[in-house]
Every structure is written in structure tokens, then in C-alpha cells.
Amino acid sequence: MPSRLAIALALFAALPLPLSAQPLAVTDMEGREVRLARPAERVASIPIPMASTLIALDGSTRRLVGMNPLALSAIEEGILGRIFPEARRIPANIAAPNFVPNIEALAATRPDLVIQWGGRGPDIVRPIENAGLTAMLILYGTEDRTRRYMRDAATLIGRPERIGPLVAWREEVQARLSAGTAAIPPDARPRVLYLQRALSGLLAAGADPEIYNHFVIELAGGRNAAEGLRGFTPVNREQIAAWNPDVILLNSFEDALTTDFVLRDPVLSLTTAARRNAVYKMPLGGYRWDPPSQESPLSWMWLAMLLHPDRFAFDLRAEMRAAFRTLYGHDLTEAETDEILRLGTQGNARHYAAFRAR
């Protein structure tokens, strides 16, 4: 079966391409007009997830001239650093981890375009504008916003032809999951808890439409176990025992976090999730699978297969190979696929056998 992404790509390859020498303009997510005389050849990216997204939108690291130090460590930790070894040499001193730009280092990269967070006040934006650089501001956290900033960035780097297939892929997988779960009555939807932090204080993702993990849980046919919670909020272990989730998802941010955190805890091990061995650490691909990224549809399919193995039988490994080919021009090996899915550490978890190489 050809992958969904491959079909979408073939469809969009037939569309006419715009001339890339024309001036470009987008209204960014803070409502600012961003104009470039020609497509940005040199892009500096301060938000952490944006570096890997830019690499995916361009299919190379060619235009990325600077990034957040934490974006670099995510690249070095994950598979992206092996696919694009040259990414390790891209300057990561253009901003502090807290997104405050280092203007001299930033200017030294001679960027045509600087991507920065919106919604965090003018203090991290004005220095960029005052240095005469062009800034595009992005907002994060929901599926709509993800599509929007991917589209804006693709436009400004002169690769609008790349965005169509990626968005079409997202729409296609989303529609398929929605259709496949529509008939499931509420009480047949597993109650899923996502912990954004575990090792140093528990932070649970609330049942909040602004929270991406909540959106993904619902899309995959689950119910968020953290009812009555907004945002990412500190909770205690007794509260988790009171919710008694059917499935627990652990974040991919905390390197040393493993499912043992739940399975060996005297209280958390008594939850239904732990007793059924339905505790999973989110995969780490080209970027982490828990926040939104260019790889999100893979993450949605992964969760849908774990929550409703009777309804969804994707060939996730084939989908991953196709996506990595398109996004990064890389042919995933079986070993790399195992590593991304963490088969070595959680291969025995409930319903995880579906992800093994056949």
C-alpha cells in the first residue's frame, strides 16, 4: 500500500510552481507584515522546534544559519544529527535558551529572516528589529497554528511547493482518525493521561483545547483523564491514582525518564494503565512526538494504534519511512525505526507488538 504522504506528494507535484524571484510577504501570527525582496537564503531560528521544521521544509540544512542551543541539543540527541551531521556546526549562540536574542551573534550570521516566538512580549523581538533584521513571529500549541507557521515559513524561504503535501498529509490522517473514532461511545474511549514532566514534579496536560496533547488524545479516540484541569498543571501522585487512567503517556523531554517511573512506583503502579502495561514514553524522531511538529501525523497514528488496535492497522514503519524520505530525504533503517519507537525499552508494552518489523 503506498503511503498517504507519498500520494499527497504526487498530487501536489503536479501543481504549477510560483516564480521564486518575486517579492514575498506574509502577515505573521502577531499580525505583523513580513516582507522579503527575495526568498530567504539565510534563516536564523530562535524557537526550539522551528529548527527541525525548517530543515524539513527545505529538505536540507542549507538555509539554517543559527538556532537555539536547546534546538541543537535536540538535534544532537535525536536522529536528525545523524541524518544531517553538518547541522552540528550551525551556530547555536544566537539566543539564550530562554529566547533572549544575542544580537551580535545573531547579526554575525547575516540572516535574511529571523524566526522568533510571538506572544511572549516585545522584549525578545525589539532587539532584532532594532538591529535592522527581519523577524517573523510564530505562535505554538495547536494544530491550526502549526499549519500556519509551517506555511508562512515555507513561503518566506521560497519553498511553497513543500507545504501543500505536508498539510494535505495532516488533513488526510486527521480525517481518517476522526472517521475511525466517530462511532466510539464515550465510555469505550480509554482514559489517557499525558505527563509533560515527571522526574522533577508531575505536570499533567489538562483537558484544554489549547493543549496539543489533549487534542491528540481525543483525535486518537481517547479521553483526557485529567478532567477539570487547564493548561499544564502540577498534580500529585494521589490525584493520578484518583483519576486511575487506562493509559499513561510519558514525555520525551526528560532524557532519563522511562516507563519504570510509573511501573515501579508504589502508588502509580496500582493504576489501570500500569497494571495493563499501557505506559508509553513518547517517541523521539526528527523532533519529539509529543509537541506539534512536521512529524505529528506519525504520532497520531502511533497513539490511535495503541488505543484502538482493533480499528487502526496502519503500517506505521512504512509511514515513517515515507515521511522521513519526504521530510529529510533520508531512508530510515530498521534499527533507526526501532530506536525512534523505543522498541528496545518498551517493546513489551501493551499492543506494542504491532510496531515490530515484520
Next chain:
Amino acid sequence: MSEAVIAPHARSAARLLPRTGRAVGLGLLALLLLTVCVFAIGTGAIPLSPRQICAALLAPLGLAETAANDAAIVWTLRMPRTLLAVLVGAVLGLAGAVMQGLFRNPLADPGLLGVSAGGALGAVAAIVLGLPLLPEALRPPAVAIAAFAGALIATLLVLRVATTEGRISIPMMLLGGVATNALAGAATGFLIFAADDLQLRDILFWTMGSVAGAAAPGLSVTLAAALPLVLLMGWLARALNALILGEAEALHLGIPVEAAKWMAVGTVALAVGAAVAASGTIGFVGLVAPHLVRLLGGADHRWVLPASGLVGAALLVAADVVARIAVVPAELPIGLVTALIGGPFFLALLRGRRAGIASR
């Protein structure tokens, strides 16, 4: 130290409780603490009836049958955090009373020694600078050890400023404490500025305090560090009573004044340093508990010290209950609760005292 500051203490020191009165008062406070603890162990996200709690408590002795869930909730969650709240609250209350006695200033608290600010700096430095280099299993103890080290280093700095030829100057210690606090605060501010989003989360949990992470190792270390202060309490009480009259007068009464100052500072720094390392910085308990106690039974340190420990413990256990149930299903940092309740309470106390003074 001005006369006006000393005066209220000296006045109420005249009202010495008789030995039996002290014993009855302390007994009542111990009963209050026990009641608050029973309430704390009975409160949480999972509703447990008194019968279930009793069964869970007695189960390890083989005296009752209980569900595994109930036993885990009571023994691994509610009991340790209640015990840690008792321990930390008692240390803060007792240390606050010792500091107020030593400085002869009702606004003194253990923070004046730089213990809290130094502890915060140690922990934040570990989170921002050290943790990425360490294996994950070592990170929580590393933060606690760094906090403890920071607390002691800050105290040593204050002592160094305040000491000439082995004698501690109390006014110099006060000024040194203010300067050390400012310095530690600025360094912490810089580290917070340099921290990333995830580290900020850690720092926030840490600087606002929590007893949620209570476990046996932290409890026993804190208990061990608090022991010298508790064991010396009776001796310190007599020394502080004499110091109310002034250092020269205390010497005439046969009190080894310098030794008393060193003992007070040393035991307080050790105990509060460990408390900060176990639960983060928790404000107001050390300030409010001794004031409450003096309102209840006068300023005799033989009463004020143990009673402040009991009241501090009861206050912190109660604050932890509020932290757990105020915004269910989320949980508030306990330092926020003590500040939110302690701040207005303290203002009301001051206002009442001013009205009292005005009417004389």
C-alpha cells in the same frame, strides 16, 4: 539594637509562665498538632473513610486487613509528606524563635542568616549549571546537597563578616545577613535569567517550596540535622532569656554568651539548611509561629522555643492540606499558601499590636 525593639520582649519576659502552665500549654499544642496531622492523613484526592485509614495504618503490624491501594496512599504518600511538614514546620518555628531571641528583634527569622537565600542559590545553581552534566538518578539528591551547601556557605559568609576575634557582633550579623541575602538573590536572579523553560519549571517548584516529594532518605537526613537544635533547646532558652537583659548582664548571670551565640547560629543553620534542602524555601512560618506563641503565653523562651516548634509544625501541616485541596485536581506550592495566609495574618497581628500600644 534600639530600646524600642527590645522593650516588648523585656516587658513580657516579666510574665513568666509557671512550670505547670508551660507543661499544660505545650500539651495542648501537641494535641492540636496531632489533630491537624490526623486531618492531613485523612485528606486527599482519593476519599478514604476513617475506618479505611485506621486499617491502612494498622495493616503493617498485622492488626488489620487493607486494600493495597489504601496502604500505598497512606504509607507512601500522605504519611511521609505529613511527617516532613511536621519536621520542616517545627524547624522553621523553633529556628525563628531562636533568631528573634538572639537578634532581640521581632522581625528576625532564619532567613537573616542567609540560610534560605543561600539554599535557593545552591539549588538553582545545581538546576541550571550542574544537572545537565549529571546522570538523572543523581539529580534530585544533587539539588538537595547543593541547597544544603549553599545554605551553610551563606551562613559562614555572614558569620565571617560578623566575627572579630571569635566574638559575634549581632548588629554586624544583621547587616551581613542583609548583604548576603541581596547577593544570593542577585546571583539567583541571574541564573533564572539564564535558565530555559524546563529549568524554570524546576526552579519554580523549588523556590516556592513543596513537601510532596517527601521520602524516607530526605526525612531522616532532615531529622538528623534538626536534632542538635532540638537537644540544645533547653539550654538555648535559658541563654536567650538572660540575653533579653543585654549581653553584659547575661555574662554577669553566668551565661557563656559567645558560646550561646555560636550554638544558636550553628544549630539553626544546620537544621534550616536541611529543611530548605528537603522542601525548598517556605516563608512566614519562622516569623509567624513565635509571634503567635508569645501572644498565647508570653515571651519566656522556655515556653516560646518548644511552643514555636509545635505551632510551626501545625501551621505547615495545615498549609500543606490547603495546598492539596485548594485547587483540586491541581496542587499549589506550599510556600505560596504560607505567604498568602501568613502575610495578611501578620499584617493583622502588627495592626493589633499597634492599636494595643496606642491605647496604653
